[in-house]
Amino acid sequence: MLLRMSTLFVRTLREDPADAEVASHRLLVRAGYIRRAAPGIYTWLPLGLRVLAKVERVVREEMDAIGAQEVHFPALLPKEPYEATGRWAEYGPNIFRLKDRKGADYLLAPTHEELFTLLVKDLYSSYKDLPLALYQIQTKYRDEARPRAGLIRGREFVMKDAYSFDVDDEGLARAYEAQRAAYQRIFRRLGLEFVIVAATSGAMGGSRSEEFLTPTAIGEDTFVRSAGGYAANVEAVTTPVPEPVDLSDAPAAHVEDTPDTPTIDSLVAHANAHQARADRPWTAADTLKNVVLALVHPTGERELVVVGLPGDREVDLKRLEAGVAPAEVEPAGDADFAAHPELVRGYLGPGAVGPNAPAGPDGERASVRYMLDPRVVPGTRWITGANEPGRHVFDLVAGRDFTADGTVEAAEVRAGDPAPDGSGPLELARGIEIGHIFQLGRKYAQALGLTVLDRNGKSVVVTMGSYGIGVTRVLAALAEAHHDERGLAWPAHVAPAHVHVVATGKDEAVFAAAEALATTLSARGVEVLYDDRPKVSPGVKFADAELLGVPLVVVVGRGLADGVVEVRPRAGGTAEQVSVHAAADRVAELVDGLLAG
């Protein structure tokens, strides 16, 4: 393959696009790989399309290698299957909806669980037909509220989505492991660093769930990892529950006047000034903060809850949402407090909520549900609100003086927190989600009636796994991982070409030698991008080569008078002067090395 810059449909740009916040977006546009067509919707230019095809090929080969079979579903789909699973309503404004000329409702599919399930139901009926794994590489649509970061969060994007179909849980576990191993091979072949993190299965139901994240500071997802090998999405981190504390000799709870202490800081300062303890100063960790929030259930019902957690931690809404899914969480408002005068702002304590609230005249308790952070184990002692303005209660002991309706993982995870598996302290990092595998289980099969007859002739619901890779997002992640301030620097396997031959100057001999080298390399199967532009300065050509990011740059220029050309690895490393006669051999050898590496 030989592409010539003189005819290649590309224009590099010196200016960053105005809307670009991240390097991949900035550089892919500047290098002429993609062009914006609408918010979150991109056109692929020839170089971009070449990289995309290479990414797709790796994904396809690894899917085929584990026996997954490729199919292709439409993007435009009738609403009925999505109504059957409730997702037509659940997606709300996040999907594109339309009507055809007859007024029938359609959507642009964001994912295809329903269609995969129905197709297998349509064709298969026996346990003998299983196991089965199907996949597609297909264009998906999502009407993101805030499309951003170029290809990282788009509204039209390419995904590989695979589903496995098994008659029992053991089969599902095997299918899951096969996909998990294939994903590792895919990302390794693509040259993309990744971390596999435990994930919550969230609203999708199912059990085991892991995300593949590529670490990068610009990632939208926060994850944690320990030196001992634990890694999880913050939503999935569970708090190691402390042993209950024996506080049989703890003092009785006592209410104190703490005027003007509606915040944790003011409360701690007041406590240290007026109720100083002998052994050490009070800290925020001694206080129990009670936060009022509203759960919005899928039915639309709005339910107030109070979450109690150590005062030195904030509520992490995403973690809380993972714990209360499919409900969503929003802050409580003035109307909520007005409707619940027992929730005294700034001075709220366990006594007013959950099982601790006084029963009404009829003996019934109509109190707001109270959920506790797992750290608040029986025996722990707290300073917390006394449910009167300007007053707090001290030495309030969990399990003795108050209980709750349950526990919930609502507190933020912090660097240094212990890993739940005891593998050491956690560090926090950010990443881009590039893959997600999870055991869907029987949710979709149940909803859509996908059953097979088992070996005893009994009808059983099929169990499914779901395995996704954001193909266009992977390309952006590659650009994030492989660039510098001057441009892109693709790994050889996904680069639009292996070698960028640059002819500099005006000397005809230079162009003849460069042309011969480009042609020879191309005939040997090396993919060559040849900058044959006759009237473009060396500076512009070098800048373009660095922006475009082909892994090897070969400069044919002044050195030719001495019989040498220069070979530079784009990603860094030493430039070599190579005899022009040996250049094709040496470059081919370097390319082989890069492709093998």
Next chain:
Amino acid sequence: MLLRMSTLFVRTLREDPADAEVASHRLLVRAGYIRRAAPGIYTWLPLGLRVLAKVERVVREEMDAIGAQEVHFPALLPKEPYEATGRWAEYGPNIFRLKDRKGADYLLAPTHEELFTLLVKDLYSSYKDLPLALYQIQTKYRDEARPRAGLIRGREFVMKDAYSFDVDDEGLARAYEAQRAAYQRIFRRLGLEFVIVAATSGAMGGSRSEEFLTPTAIGEDTFVRSAGGYAANVEAVTTPVPEPVDLSDAPAAHVEDTPDTPTIDSLVAHANAHQARADRPWTAADTLKNVVLALVHPTGERELVVVGLPGDREVDLKRLEAGVAPAEVEPAGDADFAAHPELVRGYLGPGAVGPNAPAGPDGERASVRYMLDPRVVPGTRWITGANEPGRHVFDLVAGRDFTADGTVEAAEVRAGDPAPDGSGPLELARGIEIGHIFQLGRKYAQALGLTVLDRNGKSVVVTMGSYGIGVTRVLAALAEAHHDERGLAWPAHVAPAHVHVVATGKDEAVFAAAEALATTLSARGVEVLYDDRPKVSPGVKFADAELLGVPLVVVVGRGLADGVVEVRPRAGGTAEQVSVHAAADRVAELVDGLLAG
């Protein structure tokens, strides 16, 4: 490549799908290549996807070979570019429209002229950047009123669309010829018979325009061809205009009572009974029929016209529409006749319309426009309506007694009509349009401001060519062209596999030999589909092989006891008994022959 029937995701069906009218639709569904997801919207199963990928590869290779560069546009697009060219309105109900969460209008693109034009405008600015040819293989959407015939007229389908960009007409002509030659290579490689027919450029503007049709009785398009090599779409056939007739001694026109003759047949019968001519009987060809029709202009304006043509021909609405594009044509209704009492039904003649109508009291003529078939040349004599019930005029001479506002190709084309280029009589045939190439010219470049500086620094509007192939439709056309009553019979280049190895019976030795043959062939690069199903009868396996249509079927069965296997070409020809030891060599040789053929 080795696919096993025991695990391949396919189920053949014995019953035709209820909605299938044509063989390709019936067989592609029954053989498990595609499944209907919604009207005109299909899911691709593994075998179908393999054929589609092979068709796409041929198209891509031939586009690349002529230097066209691949890009990829989104399917979901904002309305603005389509408003700039007027197509947002023109498409009417034929496209899918939707709004995003912010209320902005979008469409699912039926074609991408606007986007190609804007992309080139975005990147290029000089004559030095041209010529340029870009293409994509992409999913298109059209909200067909009557999706039909499976993949032949769908609502979601794949097209290859290419556009050329040139600074002058010579460049456009060269680009057009290059695409035309590439199309011929593509269809030949695919094994698809085709006819190149002259086409009208219609509402798209531009000049030269040709369609590639594959002849088939179930085709939606009628075309004509002569033994001498002329071929055209019926809309594009022009009528050879006869020489004017010298009728200086023709009798004067005379009105006759012709009671109860509102039809051509009744008029001819009456004329032969009451105004018999000496030399021969009157025929319908002696009468001039005047048909009232309404043109609906893109503005919505509705204009009545009267078309005069020989009484032995019907009006062909598609031909008329091609002549009056972008207006559409519909029949006149009672309200039209009520509004125009001068249009006497059944007795309408030229005297009431066009330039022949009497002027009003103000000297102005407000008559309905009158268009004539090109056969009605000056000097021809006609029997036609006298504009009074029950009366006709005889010996009315064109040019002497009436004229018109112009001519129009509205009459049907009939077998035996002369080809316009004098190459003999025309025959009529039907075909499926599989490709369309035409010289768009400057319409889109003008509307969207795509200009470049020419070599004198002057801004010139770029001229464009448009080149489309219906990729999914080509696959259906291949199935139409290559099947019999038992199933599909793919040409080797597009078949999902080259060889279908069938193991019959229950003998373990048979399965071992079949497995060895399949593995050996696969290792040699032959694509093998191996029917390894242990408990399926030979009859079912043979029926499946014939339905699936892989070009070579190898039966490993009873003959194995005698050391032979049978090799059958699916499309017909002699079955061979081949020694099992020589089988791999012989099959590989036959496959090579088929691929070379």
